[in-house]
Amino acid sequence: xxxxxxxxxxxxxxxxxxxxxxxxxxxxxxxxxxxxxxxxxxxxxxxxxxxxxxxxxxxxxxxxxx
Numbered sequence: 001x002x003x004x005x006x007x008x009x010x011x012x013x014x015x016x017x018x019x020x021x022x023x024x025x026x027x028x029x030x031x032x033x034x035x036x037x038x039x040x041x042x043x044x045x046x047x048x049x050x051x052x053x054x055x056x057x058x059x060x061x062x063x064x065x066x
Contacts, residue, residue, distance in 0.1 A: 004021045004025065005021050005022040005023050006021070006062065007022055007061065007062070008020065008057070008058040008059075008060065008061055009022075010054035010057065010058040015029075015032065016029060016031040016032040016044070016045075016050050017030040017032065017050050017051060017054035018054075019054055019058050027057070028057060030045065030050045030054045031044040031045070031050070032047045032049070033045075033046060033047070034046075034047065
């Protein structure tokens with residue numbers, strides 16, 4: 001089983017956020033739109049919602065005590 005080295009980080013990209021481990025591996029993408037209406041049409045999160053989700057995913061190793 002591969003280990004995903006902490007710390008993880010969330011960075012803003014053109015269409016949302018990318019969460020990476022300390023080696024630079026992409027762990028996930030969180031897709032976002034500018035406003036609530038566009039986000040609803042695209043069935044994705046707003047930028048604020050996406051930022052919070054990506055930040056919380058990046059905190060997982062710390063929260064799990066790894």
